[in-house]
Amino acid sequence: MPMHTPSLMTPTDLTAARARLCDALNRLDQVEQQAGAAARAEALGQVATAYREMGGWREAEWSLKQALSLALALGAPDLAVDLQCELAEVTRALAGEAREQGDEGAARAALERCRDHCYAAVAQARHVADPHWEVRVLVRVAEVLEHCGDRHDALALQCRALDMMCRQEAGVCTPAAQLTAPQPLM
The missing domain is CATH 1.20.58 (Methane Monooxygenase Hydroxylase; Chain G, domain 1)
Structure with a gap:
């Protein structure tokens, strides 16, 4: 996945990235209420991808660590x-x-x-x-x-x-x- 720098993103790109982040966070909220660990791990991965796209490295790291914990617990x-x-x-x-x-x-x-x-x-x-x-x-x-x-x-x-x-x-x-x-x- 390419690394993005928010300062190099156009306003349109940044708006689209923020929309993808909101979608991913909404999906995570839905999954946490209804689904199992595998779906939560996938949703956290999507959140991390959205943060990565915006250059939110710390947030992406946190989301990926949470997803990794679930993946290891699942034996996946x-x-x-x-x-x-x-x-x-x-x-x-x-x-x-x-x-x-x-x-x-x-x-x-x-x-x-x-x-x-x-x-x-x-x-x-x-x-x-x-x-x-x-x-x-x-x-x-x-x-x-x-x-x-x-x-x-x-x-x-x-x-x-x-x-x-x-x-x-x-x-x-x-x-x-x-x-x-x-x-x-x-």
């Missing part, structure tokens, strides 16, 4: 991985914002949270059902780490993703579900 690894990736992107933006304001302590703290989310996403990505999606997660996280200045880790993830793609193309990549299945005795 695919959703948790996606939320960890979004949290990594948001905290990277928070670090940039803090640097621009001259607050190096806040920037370092945001970068540490960003790295934590990156590594959590990579660890959780091993448990997703689709190995192709795992590759996309590795590439997404590598891009975030590259922007954080962690070139070595970004390169390692890119190499891992490339290796997985080559194995998938050759037909030797085994999905996680098959790796954990019991082997026949004979």
